[in-house]
Amino acid sequence: MFDYQFFIEVLVGGLLSGVMYSLVAIGFVLIYKTSGVLNFAQGAMLLFAALTFVSLVERGVPFWLGAGVTLVIMVALGVTVERVVLRPLVNQSPMTLFMATLGLSYVIEGAAQLLWGTQVHGLDLGINDIPFEVGGVLISQFDLFAAVIAGALVTAFALFFRYTRTGLAFRAVADDQFAALAVGLRLSRVWAAVWTAAGIVALVAGLLWGARLGVQFSLSLVVLKALPVLVLGGFDSVAGAIVGGLLIGAIEKLAEVYVGPLFGGGIEVWAAYVVALAFLLLRPSGLFGQKLVERV
Amino acid sequence: MLLSRSLRTAALAAAIAIGAALPVHADEQFFPLQSYRVGPYAAGGTGFFGGFIDYLNLINIRDGGVNGVKLTWEEGETQYEVERGVEVYERLKNHPGVAAWNPLSVGIAYAMIDRITKDKVPLITINHGRTDSTDGRVFPYVFPLLLNPYSETSGIVNYIATREGGTNKLKGKKIVVLYHGSPYGKETIPIYQLLADKYGFSLEQIEVPHPGNEQQSQWLSIRRAKADYVVLRGWGVMNPVALKTAQKVGFPVDHIIGNVWSNSEEDVIPAGDAAKGYVAITTQASGAEYPVLQEIIKTVYGAGKGNLDDKKRIGSVYHNLGIVNGILNVEAIRIAQQKFGKRTLTGDEVRLGFEHLQLDPARVEALGAKGLFHSINVTWDNHEGDGRVTFQQWDGTKWKVVSDWIAPDWASLRPIIEKSAAAYAAEHNIKIRTSDDTAVSQ
Numbered sequence: 108m109f110d111y112q113f114f115i116e117v118l119v120g121g122l123l124s125g126v127m128y129s130l131v132a133i134g135f136v137l138i139y140k141t142s143g144v145l146n147f148a149q150g151a152m153l154l155f156a157a158l159t160f161v162s163l164v165e166r167g168v169p170f171w172l173g174a175g176v177t178l179v180i181m182v183a184l185g186v187t188v189e190r191v192v193l194r195p196l197v198n199q200s201p202m203t204l205f206m207a208t209l210g211l212s213y214v215i216e217g218a219a220q221l222l223w224g225t226q227v228h229g230l231d232l233g234i235n236d237i238p239f240e241v242g243g244v245l246i247s248q249f250d251l252f253a254a255v256i257a258g259a260l261v262t263a264f265a266l267f268f269r270y271t272r273t274g275l276a277f278r279a280v281a282d283d284q285f286a287a288l289a290v291g292l293r294l295s296r297v298w299a300a301v302w303t304a305a306g307i308v309a310l311v312a313g314l315l316w317g318a319r320l321g322v323q324f325s326l327s328l329v330v331l332k333a334l335p336v337l338v339l340g341g342f343d344s345v346a347g348a349i350v351g352g353l354l355i356g357a358i359e360k361l362a363e364v365y366v367g368p369l370f371g372g373g374i375e376v377w378a379a380y381v382v383a384l385a386f387l388l389l390r391p392s393g394l395f396g397q398k399l400v401e402r403v
Numbered sequence: 404m405l406l407s408r409s410l411r412t413a414a415l416a417a418a419i420a421i422g423a424a425l426p427v428h429a430d431e432q433f434f435p436l437q438s439y440r441v442g443p444y445a446a447g448g449t450g451f452f453g454g455f456i457d458y459l460n461l462i463n464i465r466d467g468g469v470n471g472v473k474l475t476w477e478e479g480e481t482q483y484e485v486e487r488g489v490e491v492y493e494r495l496k497n498h499p500g501v502a503a504w505n506p507l508s509v510g511i512a513y514a515m516i517d518r519i520t521k522d523k524v525p526l527i528t529i530n531h532g533r534t535d536s537t538d539g540r541v542f543p544y545v546f547p548l549l550l551n552p553y554s555e556t557s558g559i560v561n562y563i564a565t566r567e568g569g570t571n572k573l574k575g576k577k578i579v580v581l582y583h584g585s586p587y588g589k590e591t592i593p594i595y596q597l598l599a600d601k602y603g604f605s606l607e608q609i610e611v612p613h614p615g616n617e618q619q620s621q622w623l624s625i626r627r628a629k630a631d632y633v634v635l636r637g638w639g640v641m642n643p644v645a646l647k648t649a650q651k652v653g654f655p656v657d658h659i660i661g662n663v664w665s666n667s668e669e670d671v672i673p674a675g676d677a678a679k680g681y682v683a684i685t686t687q688a689s690g691a692e693y694p695v696l697q698e699i700i701k702t703v704y705g706a707g708k709g710n711l712d713d714k715k716r717i718g719s720v721y722h723n724l725g726i727v728n729g730i731l732n733v734e735a736i737r738i739a740q741q742k743f744g745k746r747t748l749t750g751d752e753v754r755l756g757f758e759h760l761q762l763d764p765a766r767v768e769a770l771g772a773k774g775l776f777h778s779i780n781v782t783w784d785n786h787e788g789d790g791r792v793t794f795q796q797w798d799g800t801k802w803k804v805v806s807d808w809i810a811p812d813w814a815s816l817r818p819i820i821e822k823s824a825a826a827y828a829a830e831h832n833i834k835i836r837t838s839d840d841t842a843v844s845q
Contacts (some may be wrong), residue, residue: 113627120619217441225445226713227669236677238651247651319647320616321673324443325640328614363620373584373610375620 116244117364118357123250125356126257130315131333132348134308140281140343141301143201147208150330151215152306156181157313161230161322162223181306189299216327227323232314253315260311264345273300335383341396350394355379432736432747434476435495437506442482446669447721451507453710454725460703462733469736470745485510496522500747503527503732509587519544523844524750525757529728530663530686537787538824540836546757548731549686549779549790555663556594557811558792559684563632574603579625581645582636584612615641618648626652635661642670650677657682667720671797679799684792687727687776689802691718694771727776735760751843758783758841777808783841789813
């Protein structure tokens with residue numbers, strides 16, 4: 108007989124994992140939306156943020172001061188990337204920009220290890236991860252906390268985009284870069300602000316993922332979890348990143364438990380990409396992505 | 404300050420490299436080191452190679468080398484990547500006086516087997532490597548010292564049996580093996596099945612896809628299976644995530660038994676409180692209370708020549724593994740010197756030393772390593788050397804030994820190893836050695 112309670116438990120676990128994927132995906136979306144760059148260095152930024160924070164705290168810096176200092180460092184990193192890497196490459200092809208961020212990810216990873224060493228670190232955010240039970244279903248306190256943080260982050264960005272001048276400038280640049288330039292917006296300033304926002308997302312995601320996995324080099328690999336989310340939700344939609352994350356999280360967990368045994372297990376990573384590929388064929392711009400219409 | 408320390412370290416490494424690259428003197432024995440101090444596995448690499456170098460330094464400073472033969476080395480960074488490991492091999496293989504290769508990497512070791520066999524230099528794969536390379540009749544130059552994966556499997560099952568009150572109490576128990584989705588992770592699948600059939604326990608083996616940073620579905624399946632024990636055959640980030648996810652689904656951590664690559668501080672510290680009570684197998688105890696460790700602290704670190712940047716890592720799992728590896732390499736040279744003279748030996752001569760590497764508990768104690776590891780008994784056809792295992796439990800700050808030294812069931816495993824080695828010999832057209840074929844080539 109089908110075990111519905113177990114099904115719900117797997118589903119809830121998948122949805123909560125999906126929130127964590129969304130957090131990484133949002134960083135990609137912010138930059139892609141305004142500059143058309145798929146920032147492969149997002150994972151490295153996440154690692155850099157978490158490693159900087161935990162290294163400061165381990166040296167006796169208070170928690171909130173450590174978070175503040177890391178935030179300042181991430182802002183400086185974002186501005187530097189825009190100045191040193193992206194600005195000289197304006198008007199280059201998307202592939203050139205993508206390769207630049209690929210190279211950037213190696214530079215950031217190397218710099219993180221050079222500055223803070225190669226040891227792995229634990230990161231305790233003070234959230235007890237003892238599960239609690241709702242109707243026989245165990246729910247992780249930490250994952251629930253992460254979902255609240257992700258929700259707060261998305262709300263903050265939504266308000267920022269809607270009600271602030273910089274936010275409106277983001278949207279204008281995202282809609283049409285040339286039109287934005289024509290009305291006097293300074294593209295470089297907007298891009299610097301976008302990279303700063305991506306740095307903030309990297310810090311938040313880095314702390315949550317770092318508390319989950321430990322702060323170590325493989326933290327940068329979480330970008331691989333974001334890619335199918337982006338394909339599914341669309342590369343330029345924050346809402347898409349959220350919905351895509353939830354869907355991918357749920358699908359990969361259900362696939363692993365119910366379909367995995369037919370293939371000998373271990374299918375969840377590629378199952379997510381199978382779903383993403385299917386979406387790519389049916390709806391190339393993703394669920395919420397902007398459809399690209401070009402005059403040829 | 405950190406940056407300047409890194410620069411100083413780089414300058415020191417360069418100086419060491421330049422020094423080691425100078426022409427070898429007649430009384431030097433050389434260790435080429437395919438180390439990994441940057442990249443995803445740097446934490447393990449710095450510990451292991453740090454321990455190895457610390458022991459070589461101890462022998463040089465305290466004893467003036469092995470019977471007057473100075474030990475030298477040069478590091479080549481591999482980042483744990485096979486192609487870089489092979490490149491380092493090709494670059495350093497012609498250095499005079501190469502004693503043995505110690506890559507601490509399954510991938511690099513596999514890529515080197517044909518090369519070192521042709522060049523007649525020992526390849527040491529302590530606690531890892533091809534299981535069938537235990538059979539020295541087929542693999543004359545490969546030494547998976549102390550523990551191969553099959554012995555590890557048997558040791559873990561024997562330990563669980565001890566906790567349950569004997570092997571007869573395993574019947575009806577449910578054991579889940581959670582393994583890394585790689586050839587390394589899958590290597591022991593048939594052996595766990597063999598032991599399940601032998602002892603009558605129920606077995607489920609669940610794969611975690613690489614890198615293992617998401618395990619919710621696997622642990623929910625474990626909870627549903629009502630497992631009595633979970634064997635964690637993990638690697639890297641998979642280990643702390645397993646411990647954290649076990650906590651999420653309410654699985655008792657002291658019923659998770661880690662394998663030899665899930666047993667370090669790097670595996671438990673990131674898991675925080677979720678790791679308290681976790682048990683893992685090891686061939687060498689951790690801690691710095693052993694006389695050989697104390698000598699290293701006093702003689703090597705006291706002279707400012709210690710290899711670890713962070714002295715708190717002295718006595719950690721990987722550091723002690725490196726020290727034990729150093730002891731085994733040095734003793735193999737010492738044994739070979741008894742036959743060939745107190746001079747720089749060829750790789751093939753050192754191979755003969757390894758094939759007579761028999762250190763009983765009394766000799767281990769004389770080396771200052773009583774309690775650090777048990778003993779080893781390598782012969783020309785048994786290149787593992789019947790290493791004993793023990794189990795350690797993480798208390799939140801350090802590992803604590805919680806078992807006696809346990810012997811795996813070597814007799815049951817040997818026929819399987821010989822069968823696999825024979826298949827390898829047939830495939831590679833290798834003549835199976837007899838005890839008459841062990842002489843050193845001229």
